[in-house]
Amino acid sequence: FHGKNKTATETTTTTTKQRKKNLPPGPPPCPIIGNLHQLGHLPHQSLWELSRRYGPVMLIRLGCIPTVIISSPSAAREVLRTHDLDCCSRPRLLGTGRLSYDHLDVAFTKYGDYWREMRKLCLLKLLSAKRVQSFRYVREEEVGAMIESIAKSAEGGTLVDMREKFMALTVSITCRVAFGQASPLEFNDGSFVDMIHEALAMLGSFSASDFFPRFGWIVDRFTGLHSRLEKSFRQLDNFYQKVIEEHRNTRRSKEEEEDIVDLLLKMERDQTELAGVRLKEDNIKAILMDIFLAGVDTGAVAMEWTMAELARNPRAMRKAQEEIRSCIGNKERVMEDDLHGLKYLKLVLKEAMRLHPPGVLLVPRETMGHFKLFGYDVDPKTRVHVNVWAIGRDPGLWEDPEKFVPERFEDSPIDYKGNHFELLPFGAGRRVCPGISMGMAVIELALANVLHSFDWELPKGMTEGDVSMEEGAGLVVFKKVPLTLLPVKPSYKIDV
Numbered sequence: 001f002h003g004k005n006k007t008a009t010e011t012t013t014t015t016t017k018q019r020k021k022n023l024p025p026g027p028p029p030c031p032i033i034g035n036l037h038q039l040g041h042l043p044h045q046s047l048w049e050l051s052r053r054y055g056p057v058m059l060i061r062l063g064c065i066p067t068v069i070i071s072s073p074s075a076a077r078e079v080l081r082t083h084d085l086d087c088c089s090r091p092r093l094l095g096t097g098r099l100s101y102d103h104l105d106v107a108f109t110k111y112g113d114y115w116r117e118m119r120k121l122c123l124l125k126l127l128s129a130k131r132v133q134s135f136r137y138v139r140e141e142e143v144g145a146m147i148e149s150i151a152k153s154a155e156g157g158t159l160v161d162m163r164e165k166f167m168a169l170t171v172s173i174t175c176r177v178a179f180g181q182a183s184p185l186e187f188n189d190g191s192f193v194d195m196i197h198e199a200l201a202m203l204g205s206f207s208a209s210d211f212f213p214r215f216g217w218i219v220d221r222f223t224g225l226h227s228r229l230e231k232s233f234r235q236l237d238n239f240y241q242k243v244i245e246e247h248r249n250t251r252r253s254k255e256e257e258e259d260i261v262d263l264l265l266k267m268e269r270d271q272t273e274l275a276g277v278r279l280k281e282d283n284i285k286a287i288l289m290d291i292f293l294a295g296v297d298t299g300a301v302a303m304e305w306t307m308a309e310l311a312r313n314p315r316a317m318r319k320a321q322e323e324i325r326s327c328i329g330n331k332e333r334v335m336e337d338d339l340h341g342l343k344y345l346k347l348v349l350k351e352a353m354r355l356h357p358p359g360v361l362l363v364p365r366e367t368m369g370h371f372k373l374f375g376y377d378v379d380p381k382t383r384v385h386v387n388v389w390a391i392g393r394d395p396g397l398w399e400d401p402e403k404f405v406p407e408r409f410e411d412s413p414i415d416y417k418g419n420h421f422e423l424l425p426f427g428a429g430r431r432v433c434p435g436i437s438m439g440m441a442v443i444e445l446a447l448a449n450v451l452h453s454f455d456w457e458l459p460k461g462m463t464e465g466d467v468s469m470e471e472g473a474g475l476v477v478f479k480k481v482p483l484t485l486l487p488v489k490p491s492y493k494i495d496v
């Protein structure tokens with residue numbers, strides 16, 4: 001209709017304007033599907049290959065959606081710092097929309113007053129330095145319990161599935177922090193972890209509705225994605241409902257630490273409004289979704305990849321263990337106060353995050369206005385992915401990028417908090433992960449203890465070169481083959 005109403009002059013002007021646009025380079029799209037067929041099984045890897053040909057600012061079309069792929073630190077700086085405001089919204093996607101109660105959460109909600117208020121609330125009440133510190137005893141207790149369970153395997157000479165241990169740890173810490181209970185009773189048979197994995201699979205799945213807004217929903221119904229998503233939603237909703245009801249029916253004593261659910265329910269009772277929206281049960285459930293889906297897998301993945309790299313690099317493993325053991329001496333456990341002395345462990349973590357950022361393509365952004373990026377036009381409503389994985393492996397930036405060399409960070413100011421665009425495991429800018437301190441506190445303490453309490457051997461018959469580093473597909477990139485190692489009580493103690 002718009003076209004029909006336009007005068008001839010208007011049409012000519014628009015066409016000339018469009019012709020003048022300097023769009024970023026990219027592979028030519030096919031009709032209808034655009035470049036979807038070029039994403040492959042592991043999109044971050046396929047996109048890296050493509051961007052080596054087309055450059056660090058590359059335009060592709062996923063179905064009908066223009067998408068810019070960023071693959072260099074300077075381009076990432078433009079998007080996440082210079083044009084942060086233009087790029088800090090999120091697209092409305094099928095999976096994220098359903099699981100976030102129609103975008104009532106923080107992570108998947110578009111930029112605006114509601115997002116700002118919700119994010120402030122989470123930063124203040126759940127993820128502030130004071131709050132993270134107040135849950136220190138939870139981390140120390142849960143890491144202690146993990147070490148005890150690994151000790152049983154060490155005594156029995158049995159292999160440990162590292163992913164299983166790390167997942168159990170992040171689940172119990174997250175549950176205790178969020179609602180004061182290690183694991184919900186009816187979910188402690190492993191089904192809780194399955195539920196979270198299924199939800200993440202739904203968030204990471206390629207839904208036709210996300211690329212073909214007009215008719216994609218028909219395809220999603222046909223492929224069964226729609227009903228799978230509904231099932232995942234109902235499972236999660238059922239879980240949150242139980243947590244909320246349990247909190248409504250329990251009166252806490254004054255001395256007991258208020259958890260996030262207590263706090264949100266109090267706000268609901270007080271009829272608190274956030275940016276004009278009255279806080280209700282669905283808002284509380286949406287925040288719980290963020291906490292579980294953002295906090296559980298990411299930490300476990302980071303720990304598993306780190307241990308895999310150390311298992312392949314015994315020199316680095318030994319160096320990290322020697323540092324920890326000489327700092328801690330004969331104390332049974334590493335406590336949080338000890339962590340600041342563990343300089344090499346911090347280098348190990350940076351190097352592991354460089355090679356294996358848990359979220360390889362960051363969470364997608366959506367542009368809000370038109371802007372110029374290195375002279376290219378970027379239109380509003382363009383999706384933007386920063387290929388953090390590709391930046392971490394760029395041979396122009398890193399010497400021997402595929403090698404695990406923690407020492408490369410020794411005299412380098414680069415950190416992972418969003419100030420250095422060479423290393424972005426937590427993103428940067430307004431949308432930077434608000435859970436960095438909470439996430440890293442768990443990872444550092446757990447790995448320090450795992451390395452302090454045991455020596456680690458590969459399964460019989462395996463050599464370092466046999467440890468598979470193949471990646472699995474998904475929003476959070478796991479090791480395809482879970483890492484299994486044999487824990488052995490250390491044969492020596494260091495005198496201090």
Ligand code: HEM
Pocket residue numbers: 106107108119290291292294295296298299302357358359362363424425426427428429430431432433434435436438439440
């Ligand atoms: C190793 C652990 C973690 C990693 C690697 C990680 C990584 C990320 C990344 C890459 C983003 C997207 C940033 C961007 O768009 O620029 C993000 C966002 C987010 N993360 Fe984390 N995260 C971790 C732990 C946590 C934890 C423990 C929590 C909370 C319990 C959390 C809560 C969030 C939330 C709420 C967002 C959305 C922020 C927004 O859109 O405003 N994360 N995280």
